[in-house]
Amino acid sequence: MCWLEDVMGRSVEKTVFLGIGGGGDVVSAAVLALAARRCGVDSVVASIIWERYVIDPVPGPIGLGELVSARAIGGSSAIVTGSSYAVRGGRRIVPQAARVAGLLGEPVYVPEILGGYESYIAGLREIMDHVGADLVVGVDVGGDVLAVGDEEELWSPLADALGLAVLAHISPSLLAVHAPGGDGELPPGYVLERIGAVYAAGGGLGARGLTRSDIGVLEKLLGAAESEASRTPLEAYRRGRGSLAMRGGSRRVELSPLLTVTFFLDAAKAFSTTPLPGLVTGSSSIWEAMERLNRGGVYTELNLELDLREMGAGPRDLSAETIIRARRMGRERIRSRGDKR
Secondary structure, eight states, X not given: OOXXXXXXXXXXXXXXXXXXXXXXHHHHHHHHHHHHHHTTOEEEEEEOOOOOTTTOOSSSOOOGGXXXXXXXXXXXXXXXXXXXXXXXXXXXXXXXXXXXXXXXXXXXXXXXXXXXXXXXXXXXXXXXXXXXXXXXXXXXXXXXXXXXXXXXXXXXXXXXXXXXXXXHTSXXXXXXXXXXXXXXXXOHHHHHHHHHHHHHTXXXXXXXXXXXXXXXXXXXXXXXXXXXXXXXXXXXXXXXXXXXXXXXXXXXXXXXXXXXXXXXEEHHHHHHTOSHHHHHTTOSSHHHHHHHHHHTTOOOHHHHXXXXXXXXXXXXXXXXXXXXXXXXXXXXXXXXXXXXX
């Protein structure tokens, strides 16, 4: 029996492995998809398209209408290949999903998230129908998808909240928390506590560690794609301990073998343990989803991108001090009076 079928407790015909935490999570989603293939489960790779500010300084995710050389599946999803790209702010942006597609020599499927929850769930359903999948596994590197919203270390709750909201309303679905703490946000111990809360709610379905074959795949993928979060498991596997600077030095990750582990959770049970996905459920745009979190006192990655643009901070002169200052001022604004953008 394949490890994925063991996690599910039944046979699986075809699975969509979806990177939900940001554009770089497609790398870890691909590692897991290929691992499932090696034990006999047909799998495809999917991802949202939202690049880091240092790569794409236009705030917000890339819309499907901005993609070049991509093929629409329906009104809310598309297929990207190694030749796909977008032009934003006069810059040619090659999404990590396209880089992974080029390396693998196969398509990567992308749902539209500019339309918030509504377009995201419609797009994922289109993808599943198109490929004939009977399971979707949402992959989040780091585990901040399980945040409750008031954590000082929380940087990027918006994409995660939308991803878990969508997963929880598609059945069957799994949430894969890969490399707890590996994105430089929530501390590993705290992420384990949050995973424990899902287990206590009856949503724990097991765990899997990276193998030699997985590491070989990861090394190849990171030769083509950029993902600091997906790189931390590789560094943990190689070095075992130490620390790693991320996001221009604005965060650090402590390496340990824990970063090579993926925890599999029932998505609906995970949804029930954190308030943030419920806040964005039903949103009809990424902006509305951001505003809903802001009204709950939560500062998001989209707020940060908007604040950095307003400060005139471009990708080339982006420093850790600038990022930290923008975030501190933005969080104070959200907490004191809300954000009415």
